[in-house]
Amino acid sequence: MPHAVVVGGGIGGLSTAVGLHRIGWRVTVLEQASAFAEIGAGITLWPNALRALEALGLHAQVRDLGAPQRSGGMRTGTGRWLLHMDGESLARRLGRPMLGVHRASLHTALLEALPPDALHAGVRIGELTEDGTVPGLDLPPADLVVGADGINSRIRAQYWPDHPGPSYSGITSWRAICRRDEHTEIATSWCMGREFGIVPLVDGRIYWYGAMPAPEGARDADEHAFVREHFAWHSPIPELIDATPAADVLRHDIRYLRTPLGSYVHGNVALLGDAAHAMTPHLGQGGCQALEDAAVLVAACARFGTVTEALRHYDAERRPRSQQIARASYWSGRLGPQLVNPFAVALRNAGMRLIPQRAVARNLTRVCSWTPPRITLP
Ligand SMILES: Cc1cc2nc3c(=O)[nH]c(=O)nc-3n(C[C@H](O)[C@H](O)[C@H](O)COP(=O)(O)OP(=O)(O)OC[C@H]3O[C@@H](n4cnc5c(N)ncnc54)[C@H](O)[C@@H]3O)c2cc1C
Numbered sequence: 001m002p003h004a005v006v007v008g009g010g011i012g013g014l015s016t017a018v019g020l021h022r023i024g025w026r027v028t029v030l031e032q033a034s035a036f037a038e039i040g041a042g043i044t045l046w047p048n049a050l051r052a053l054e055a056l057g058l059h060a061q062v063r064d065l066g067a068p069q070r071s072g073g074m075r076t077g078t079g080r081w082l083l084h085m086d087g088e089s090l091a092r093r094l095g096r097p098m099l100g101v102h103r104a105s106l107h108t109a110l111l112e113a114l115p116p117d118a119l120h121a122g123v124r125i126g127e128l129t130e131d132g133t134v135p136g137l138d139l140p141p142a143d144l145v146v147g148a149d150g151i152n153s154r155i156r157a158q159y160w161p162d163h164p165g166p167s168y169s170g171i172t173s174w175r176a177i178c179r180r181d182e183h184t185e186i187a188t189s190w191c192m193g194r195e196f197g198i199v200p201l202v203d204g205r206i207y208w209y210g211a212m213p214a215p216e217g218a219r220d221a222d223e224h225a226f227v228r229e230h231f232a233w234h235s236p237i238p239e240l241i242d243a244t245p246a247a248d249v250l251r252h253d254i255r256y257l258r259t260p261l262g263s264y265v266h267g268n269v270a271l272l273g274d275a276a277h278a279m280t281p282h283l284g285q286g287g288c289q290a291l292e293d294a295a296v297l298v299a300a301c302a303r304f305g306t307v308t309e310a311l312r313h314y315d316a317e318r319r320p321r322s323q324q325i326a327r328a329s330y331w332s333g334r335l336g337p338q339l340v341n342p343f344a345v346a347l348r349n350a351g352m353r354l355i356p357q358r359a360v361a362r363n364l365t366r367v368c369s370w371t372p373p374r375i376t377l378p
Pocket residue numbers: 007008009010011012013030031032033042043044045123124125126148149150151152153154173175209252254272273274275281284285286287288289290
């Protein structure tokens with residue numbers, strides 16, 4: 001039985017492990033945190049990601065994972081709609097609706113699909129040989145090592161030592177989940193270079209996020225009050241912030257890989273997810289791309305006779321697409337919420353009001369119409 005050592009128990013690492021386990025591999029997931037867990041925030045999963053999850057064998061789990069988004073769009077800081085989409089017709093074009101998902105629900109669904117003895121928490125990898133030997137763990141040699149250890153990947157630093165690593169985008173984000181009983185639509189509001197997004201989840205929970213330029217590493221004594229002061233533009237934003245316990249507000253600087261990697265593969269080591277292509281979150285595709293990576297890698301391992309061939313195929317399939325989406329995501333931020341020049345903002349807003357819904361849908365289709373390769377079971 002071939003054996004894969006997966007470094008990192010995030011969305012990318014766990015979904016890869018689920019797929020490899022399903023095609024009959026032994027998998028070992030090494031996670032530095034003392035327990036496998038996700039942060040208390042939401043994530044949007046687009047149809048491409050949902051298809052990847054289904055290809056990995058998670059049909060039933062996908063059905064219950066999150067809230068389908070029926071309608072919503074983009075607004076100005078006064079609350080005026082710049083663009084309002086009919087979610088039903090968008091879902092018809094994309095093949096299915098996008099889901100708003102609690103990260104913990106996705107994490108739990110992935111963990112439950114793995115044998116408990118595959119999971120090793122509290123194991124921080126500094127360096128790893130290509131046979132995946134970990135002092136203190138009695139493991140067979142690894143046929144495949146997957147670096148799914150996120151944006152600060154140690155595996156990338158070890159095997160791609162010339163890569164400069166992540167860069168700060170200049171933007172900081174705040175995220176949280178609160179409860180609201182009233183009907184709330186998915187929406188993003190843009191105002192003075194800032195952005196506030198609202199994503200309904202299931203059971204009356206709402207995920208919200210704010211993003212604005214700030215010095216790298218800056219922190220505020222009261223992040224909740226900071227968000228209230230800088231983002232409470234129009235209803236329902238103040239209500240959502242007020243409904244959020246102050247201690248639940250998370251703050252993270254947004255970083256990304258400005259220099260794309262020339263390969264995602266070194267010997268029998270493959271990079272995946274943020275380790276390979278961390279991107280700014282403006283298209284809501286970082287996690288979705290990690291799921292696509294997982295589906296392609298697993299399908300290649302099932303199809304090809306050797307790991308070398310499988311990884312060659314994985315790199316050729318995944319690098320162009322994920323890097324193109326990373327570029328598109330970056331420019332969506334620069335030309336969207338991050339514009340501050342009043343003339344450019346007026347031009348952007350006028351353009352957005354004039355765009356027909358089908359043109360927006362066409363653009364989304366380019367990103368979301370991806371379909372996974374068939375994974376052949378043994
Ligand atoms: C503000 C914001 C909003 C976002 N919104 C969306 C969205 O709506 N939709 C979407 O698709 N994506 C979104 N993303 C992107 C998404 O969160 C990431 O792309 C995704 O989580 C990457 O998953 P990953 O498994 O590659 O990495 P991670 O989730 O970073 O997982 C890496 C794991 O590896 C572990 N690890 C790290 N180093 C080591 C080590 N040395 N040894 C052992 N373990 C290690 C970490 O503890 C972690 O558990 C957003 C990102 C941000 C910042």
